Structure formats: structure tokens, C-alpha cells
Amino acid sequence: MKRKGLLLAVFSALLVLLTGCNSLAVLNPKGPVAKTQSNVIIFSMLVMALILLVVYVLYIFMLTKYRASKAAPDYEPPHVEGSKWLEFTWIAIPVVIVTILSVVTVRTTNALDKVPAGYEDQKPLVIYASSSNWKWHFSYPEEGIETVNYVNIPTNRPIEFRLYSYGPITSFWVPQLGGQKYAMSDMVTKLDLVAEHEGSFIGKNSNFSGKGFADMEFEVLAMSNAKYGEWVNEVKNTAAPLTEEQFNSLLDTAKVGRQTYSSTHLEFSPAPEGEHAGHNHGGGSDDNSQMDHSDMDMNMDHSDTKDDGAEHASHGN
């Protein structure tokens, strides 16, 4: 009976998992990317629940029916080698399930690699998000502004986050807008997100990066296009520009609060992409894939700039 109680607990927990969806960040999407992922997750949960059901029914059946205490004292279990047909069945059915899941995975993974469907005709807003020692820098090259530890974005417009790091590998994650990607020191990764609802969403680094890791949260504030324009103008008119000196001292500091500047650090400390990239991973970035090995020597020269940044980042320890 205890065993059944346990199973019941497991089942009811699964039910909670499925019904309590809306209160969980990942299953409460506010944009098409997170929506796709949430759909994949719920679909896979249903398929998995089906598999669990089959296993559990068989399991309970075997355990209740074939207990020694129920069998006659002289009962001798038969010698059974196996059954080709049964074994074929439980190879074939999982293969079918895996095939279905594979199709879903490959299609959605491909879709997530691009600008979300329905937004292809818009020019994405490029925002560089770089991490240094437990803070996030957001550079808006088009607007010529930069923020630290918060990022404001317009709704219903694709945002192309370009991610890199001035230190350990970090992972840029805004659960309600979409899954994460790594930010690394020697290459730029891209993450396309769209917010379809106005509101404030929590973003964070999800890859352990040292002592201050737990505090590496930032706010993503999604606002209408008009409000976004107002904000950009306000920043341009009121905030001071970011000098190289200021940026370096910022890198030196372990943690800071929110900051706003009317210029970006990209001019004097460019992102590791294109000619500034450390390595070519062929990860879908056009800039990278066109690079060949004859460029390598050139890269070495440019890597000096990046090393400076790395050195500064380490002072913060």
C-alpha cells in the first residue's frame, strides 16, 4: 500500500506540474520564442506522461499479481527466454516516439536560430550584451547608448542580442522571453528575442561564473515603440558619454547598480566578432563563417584590445 501511496504522490506531483503551468516563468511566455519553447515543453511532457503511464501500469500489474505471498507454495516460475515480437514492439514504438520528437526538435531548433516567424520583414534592433565580473553591459550601437544591469526594449520588434564576455563563460537568459545562450570571451553568439507584451521581465546569468554569480540579474523592460523612442532620446540628452577610462574602471569593479550612458564601449573595445573574433566556430554567424585561416595573423594583432579588457576584468577579483 505504501508503494501505491508513493506512486500516487508522483502522479499528483506530475499533475501539479502540468496544471500549475501558468505560474512557472518558463511556461508563462511573453514572446514568440518563449512561446515556441513552452509549446515544445508541454508537448514533450504529454508524450512523456504517456510513456510513464504505460510503464507504471505494467509495473503495478506485475507487482500486485506476481507477489510470492499470493502464489501457491509449490508454484515454480517458468523459464522464459524472451519474445521476439514483444521485444520488437518496445524497440519499434520508442523509435517512432523518438522520430516524432526529433522532427519537432529539429524544426523548432531551426526556427529559434532565426528571427521569429512573423517578424522577418523587420530590421532587428541590435543590442550587444556583454558580461564582466557579475554585471551586464548593454550597448545599443544604432542609438549610441549603453546601459548596465538593465535593458529597455520596444515590443513587437525583433531584438538581436549579441553576446560575449569579458571573463568566464556566462549565459544570457530571460525565461519569459526565450531560452538562453552562452556569452564567451572569444566569440559572439546571437540570440533573437521578441517581446509581445509590455512589462518587466527578469533576466539573469545562468552559467556559474564565480563569487558574485547569484547577483547577476538584470531587468528587461519591454515598452511600446513610442515610449522606447522617448526613453532613447531622454538618455541621449541627459546621460553622460562613456569614456574608455570610465569603462575600464567599470570593468574593474566587481558589482555595480544600474548605469546609463550616451555612448557605447564598442568604439574603443569592440566585440570579439568579425576581425576581432578569437575563433571561428562556424556557428551560423556570417561574419565568422567567411573568415579563413589566412586572417589568423591579423586577428592576433587585434586581440590586444581584447586582452586589455580581460586583464581589467581580472582585477576585480
Place this chain on the structure above:
Amino acid sequence: MKWDEFFVTGEPMIYGAMVSIVVASLAIVIGLTYFKKWGYLWREWLTTVDHKRIGIMYIISALLMLFRGGVDALLMRSQLAIPENGLLDAQHYNEIFTTHGVIMILFMAMPFIIGLMNVVVPLQIGARDVAFPRLNAVSFWLFFAGAMLFNLSFVIGGSPDAGWTAYFPLASNEFSPSVGMNYYSIAIQIAGIGTLMTGVNFIATILKMRAPGMKLMKMPMFTWSVLITCVIILFAFPVLTVALALMMFDRMFGSQFFTMANGGMDMLWANLFWVWGHPEVYIVILPAFGIFSEVIATFSRKNLYGYSSMVGSMVIISLLSFLVWAHHFYTMGHGAMVNGVFSITTMLIAVPTGVKIFNWLLTLHKGKIEFTTPMLYSLAFIPIFTIGGVTGVMLAMASADYQYHNTMFLVAHFHYVLIPGTVFAVIAGFYYWFPKLFGFRLNERQGKLAFWVIAISFNVTFLPLFLLGLNGMTRRMYTYSADTGFGPLNMIATIGAFGLAIGFIILVYNIYWSFRYAPRETNGDPWNARTLEWSTHSPIPDYNFAIVPTVQGRDPFWEHKKGGHQLYKGNYEEIHMPNNSGQPVILGGIFFFFGFAMIFGWWIPAIIGGLGVIVMLAVRSFERDHGHHIPVREIEETEARLRGEQA
């Protein structure tokens, strides 16, 4: 270097640990001297080359490490129980989750599995020892030296704090300047060499030393699982060796393999680590499958269902285990194509694993199921591990994994695989084979109580973590604010963790109680089991089998008991056995010294230690040791005594 840099200072808990280490060491030394047990310890244990005793030493070490890693876990769970908790600071928490991971995987799960392997495999195949008995002892002492070195870090010099995955550049000197990561690279390296030698040793043993008539497809399932595991070890561990060596060069000799500057490549570490790390998961899970197969067949009173597909599925799992490593970093920015391929190979592992689950269920079919303690763990494994398996498939889907990656969902998943898989298996195996080693059973009532406490607490601990992950809680964060809403579920998980601790304490009490009070058995076959190891006496004589058995079927002892087949034919003959040797333990000691000097960059002692290793190898190569023979008369006496006839 100053003393306060050498010893870890400033933490009351650490001072407590230092005092308890000193007190415990003194107590052991004084106790051994007082009871005049030094000679006994040296002759019977430290110098032994007997696979059974080496196995027992592995298991004792693993149990100790289970408690070390368990205390780490309790500290972590206590810290996370409430928001903004101040029990541990960030640095301390980071060290604890790093050592928890390393210790549980490398110094608990692996040695426990290898310990059972050592005890059981030669017996199951009707052999008198492993192929290279002394190498086996060297393997153990290298593992032990590595484990002790790693544990020393928390009082001397500081523990590693970059996570058990030690991702670069975080693990480089630049971001981890203490000696902690040096401990990581050296201690694991030393233990890893031991593991690699175990792999070689057991492949040779299983391929060359089976009893007459035991064809490959007649081997017991546990032996099969060990054979496949050892092949994985043989291919995976050299990768770890290389990765750790490169790490050591980076940290100690200024090379730039994984650094941020001068062409170093942090992703290279991640790739090398997981090319070893993913097969490693199967190194600790496949033998567990073997153990469950033995236990479920025995206590269903049936032969294992679908033997050939069980073997086939393990072979396929072992191949696939090398083709999935990139699923650990779908988010590293490789394109959809790469992620798609690794998604498919990863999900495919579910197919052979499913085959095994259904075969176990059909083994129960029409059986006569007895709910002994080892059987309870094996049965509980099926539903719990299936949850771990299906969440693994969910994680394998790259598009969805962007949301799970590095979250508590992942933490829940791998605990749902590793605890019912490996931990339940080693406990099941421990209860199952215990009477073979010591001649009496562990108490069943206490065993069942511990089981229920452990099984229920396990789910209370880890089920909430799935939800926490989906709600955006990342792993390895030492604290969180109250408005995240993570508090209540974390509290439930922490309560579960303490339940688990109580379960393990009952388990240890059970061992103590049974040593004192459990009735001794004269019959070597307390479970009415099926395979060869049960056909010899308990406790087992040095030479395992007085006469080498001959085998016909897959369950030779069962067939023998049913009156079909005579296992032991012929008369006693002289038995050749290897001699004990002090060299392995001395070599382990030298490696420990060498490793310790390396970690602190004390080059002269390190060179002396390195030369010591070479000298030991040279000494061994000049030694003439042909072992010894046990005369027929002595065998007759031993056998009579073990049968209970007083000579």
C-alpha cells in the same frame, strides 16, 4: 607561504573539521597500537592482493565519501532552505557544490561500483582472482591517494570552487588563483590512472579467465555490464587524462590551452571534459543495470527476460554514450544543425534503455516476487529512474533545453537518474552480496525501514527542483531573494534532504547492528540465487573455488540446484595464488606525496616524489615473484572447516 595561507582559516566549521580530523587520526593510531593491530592491518589489508579484500576497501572508502559528499549536500540544502540565508557565504557555497559533485561521482559512485566489481566479477566467472592482482591493488591505492588528496583541500590550501565541470576560463589562474583547482587537476588525475588500470585489468579478467564452458553469451548480466563499462573506461579516461594534463600545464607551467588570451580556447575544455564526462555517466550506470538484472532475476525466481537484447542494448548505449557530449552545451552557439544531430543521438539512448526497463518488467511477469531489501531498491529503481529517463529525453530536445540549461530542472533530472540508478544499485548490491563476503545477512527490518525513508525522502527532495527549474531558478546560486518565490519549494527539498540523511544513518546503523547481532549462516546461498558466486562458501576462501567449476547454461548454479548439471568435477589440485605485496600501498603513498608537492608547486619535493614513482616501477621490474601454491591437504582442511566439519 605563510601558515594562514596554507591552512584554511576563518571558518568555525573548518576549525571544527580540523579538530575532528586530528582527533580521529589520533584515535585510530592509538587504537591500533593499543590493540596491537598494526601487523594485522599490514598483513591482511594494506598489502593484500585479494580481489575480495580490495573490493571491501573500495566499498568502505566509498561509504566514507558518501558521507563526506552527503554533508556537503546537507550544507547546500540548508543554505537554500530560506531566501537570503546567511549560513554559508558565496565562496564557501561554491567550494561545497564543487566538491559535492566531484566526490559523489568520482570518489563515491565509481569506487562503490568498482568495489562491487572487484568482489563479484571473479566469483561470477568462476575465477580465482583477477588477471593482474597486484595491478588491482595499485589501482585501489591510487584511487585512495587521489581521494585523500582531494579531501585534504578543504583544510589545507582551499577547495576547488569552479564547479565539478571546471569550465575555463573560470578555472584558470586568472579567475581561480587559489590552489583549489590544482587539487582538482592532480587528485583526479591520480585516481583516474587507477581507474584506467582497473578497466584494463577487468577486460583481461573477463575475456581470459572465465570458467570452462562459460561462453560470452552465457556470462551473468553483471559481468557483461562490467565488461562493457571497462571498454568505456578504456576509451573515455584517456581523454580525461589529457584534459587534466592540459589544465595542469595551464595552471602551473604557464601554457595557454584554455585561457582567454593568446589563442587559448575555453570551449576546448568543455568539449574535452564532456567527451569524457558523458561516457562517465554510463560508467556508473551500466554496472548498476547489471546489479538490478541479477537482483530482479533472483527474487522473481526467474531467469532474466530477453538476455540477448539486454546485452545488445548495453552495447548500443556504450556506443551512443560517445556521440552525445555536445548536448551539455547546446547553448554554446553551434548552429541548429549541430544541435539537431546531438538531440537525435541523445534521444536515441532512450530506446535501448527502454528495452531494459521492459525486459525487467517482463522478468517479473509470472514470477514469484519476494520483497527483500535488495529487491525493494531494485523495484523502486524502475518508476523513479523512468522519471529521470523521460526528463532526460525532454532535456535532449535542443530547442527546449535552451530553457532548462543550467537550471534546477537539470539538477533534478540527473539526481533522478543517478540516485535510483547508481546509489540504489550499489545499496542493492551491497545488501545482496554482503552475506557472500561476511557470512551473514544485514538485518531485513532495519534494511526495509531505511529503504522507505530513503525512497520517500528522495522524491521529496528532488521533485520540487523540476518546478523550481521551470520557474527560472538556476543551479549553483548560493542565495536568492524572497520575491523570486523560490522559497517554499526549496524548503520542501531541504526537508527531504534531511530525510535522506536519516535514511543513510539507519543504513549504517544496520551494518553495525548486523555485525554484532545478526545470526551467522553456514549455507553459502542465503537468497536461493542463480549464479556461480553463490556456489562457493561464505565467507569465501582465499582461492574462491576449491575446484574450478564447469558451466553449461546462463544460470549455472540454479541449474546445478535443479539437478541438471554437475558444477564441480574432479579432485582437489594444488592452487597457485599471488603473494601479498607492500609495493602498491607504498606506491600510493609516494603518489600522494608527489601530488601534494605538485599542487603547491614545491618542485624539489615533487621531483623527489616523481623519482620515487620511477624507482618503485624499476624495483617491481627486477622482482622475481612467482606467487605461492596452496597444497591439496590445506585445501581439504579449509573446505572441511567451511562445511562446518571440525577437523
